[in-house]
Amino acid sequence: MHTTQRPVVSAGSPILAMARRAAEYRAAGRRVIDLTLGEPDFTPPAHVVAAAQRAAARPLGYTPTNGIPELRRVVRRTLERDRGLRRTDAEVTVGCGAKQVIFNAFFATLRAGDEVIIPAPYWASYPEMVRLCGGAPVHVACAAGSGFTLSPDALATAVTDRTRWVVLNAPGNPTGATYSHEAVAGLAEALRRHPAVMILSDEIYAHICYVAGEYVSIAQVAPDLSERILLVDGVSKAYAMTGWRVGWGSGPADLILRITAVQTHNCTQTSTVSQIAAVAALEGPQDLLTGRCETYRWRRDAALAILKRSRHLDTQEPDGAFYLFPRLAADDDVAAADALLEAGCATVPGSDFGATGHLRLSCAIDVATLEEGCSIIVATLGGNPAWSR
Template sequence: MARRAAEYRAAGRRIIDLTLGEPDFAPPAHAVLAAQEAAARPLGYAPANGIPELRQAARHALERDRALSYTDAEVAVGCGAKQVIFNALFATLGPGDEVIIPAPYWASYPDMVRLCGAVPVIVPCSAESGFRITPDTLEAAMTERTRWVLLNAPGNPSGATYSHDSLTGLAEVLRRHPSAMILSDEIYAHIRYGEGEYISIAQVAPDLHERILLVDGVSKAYAMTGWRVGWGVGPAELVRRITAVQTQNCTQTATVSQIAAVAALEGPQELLAQRCATYRQRRDAALAILQQSRHLDTLEPDGAFYLLPRLAKGDDLTAANSLLEAGCATVPGSAFGAPGHLRLSFATDIASLEEGCRIIVATLDGIPA
């Protein structure tokens, strides 16, 4: 849809683009400066699991933000969270292995699992459950072939987060299935609207330490998607295998990007809260418009920068096509295992966002914008 929106624009049409899955902010100035300085120095190959300074900065950030301790051998750096996730799956999956993916899900998960020759097991999570997997639905999906359970909170595209209690319930199920690993994708952990600290399953279930790979990166929190830096922390043996895969595909993520990521992690952190406040304003402005529609039911997301309204009638692909014709690009929920929904990104300026939401409401409700 983003590509089609760009084509329409190139043809001279005015299109509000609510498809984007990346922050519209600039990277922190101190990260850019660190990269500029580093780029002037000779930078050769660096370790496949990341420069030591970045592994340390990632560990310190987890200690600071989530009170979690890891050793240096438990950190693997890759070209974004995406590559770390792929490497982990590739390093561990074989034919017939199953990976549990709660839906709605980030569109890449099922394809990555299939690329590894394994089977994605999609577990639908209803709007009524806040788009969260429950202990019962998790238990029902587990088999002796389950190798991984993928958790993502705040979720893309739902924005759902898990409370301490809900993670405790999931951990109880996971304890009964010791051969399954848990991948906790926490790339949106810094973009949250609720009170209190972010809670990771790694904090709630320290006894599962040897089975949890926690994934994070600089893409969303620090608006550094194009710099391609992410990391995974987990058991040293898994990290060793992730690093073995990394070594034989792209060697390492760019050293200059890693140096910028160190600066982002270790520099002033105030911008995280400031940006969250901006996202919250946008979320509320968009919700105020969308909730006027008779044809949409929109939950308030706890985190990330997406809204996932449910269509009262009709299919999401047809709706997204009509909306594009009307001047607003959205993504059909089917791409995320959420048919009958649309994903709208609010990582865009508030005026465009409001205009886009008004087009959506007017088009779906059949009234002039």
């Protein structure tokens, strides 16, 4: 179980820090376009809101720590519908967002000095969660030329006898990177040689994918590794329910039991109303997911058309999620983000994601505002000699 050694306190989320700075500028009367948060601007589906209203109008008590039975059942049906995976009730647990499920998994399994392999660029919270749980994040750089994806050779080189987890996130935050069936199979083959390594497959953006064909999960490609895979998902991104805080993990029963034990002592359960709303989201019409994905694709393309006009940026077309991750001509991404904030557009420095010299922009905003923000970026970088090639 988890070490009793006191972890180092995290400095907090750099994404939220930049969002707070943007809010402070707006509170002072300045116009700032906020492209920092990965938060959909859609409203939750109407039938989800109605289910929550009905639930809130009746007495509600504590629920099982691992989620109400109805939600666990519908998560299992969703895994079978969307991934072709059959899971038992003991192999599913519910948390306060996918983020908490990941933290609980690390807390339940990491001992002091255990290593977690994290492909870079990475979501800023992964390494901080590992550190808070007493582990050591091991960053593996993934080049833009390879689509920001982890190769089997790079994975094999990074594994040591202290490696406890490897993190896979696709479509990825901040790059939108995805893996082909062949690429996932290659990673699975490399992992077969290291039976003590667990696999965290963060699939929170799976429904926001622009490549042809169905989403590919390592749990589908390598069923023989199922006893080592924790698949994490939730309603935050696909269903625009970030503030409802509902996510789930699916994995081996012994790991799920340990995750649930951690949950018992840190917050007891996920909000009952939110769980009931999540049931409605997963059981209701799913065609809205396709429509929203197309909206994100349209926004991505509109932003790319503007950013590609700049000779100071190199912007790849992401295959999923709702971010752009342009490379600056100069490496000082922190100074660039500060300059852009002063000019009226808030972004997040790529160094916060393990990729110095980049900026992360969220496309989860209406296209007119997004285009205005991208125009500010192009004009600001073009007017500053520091960003010249």
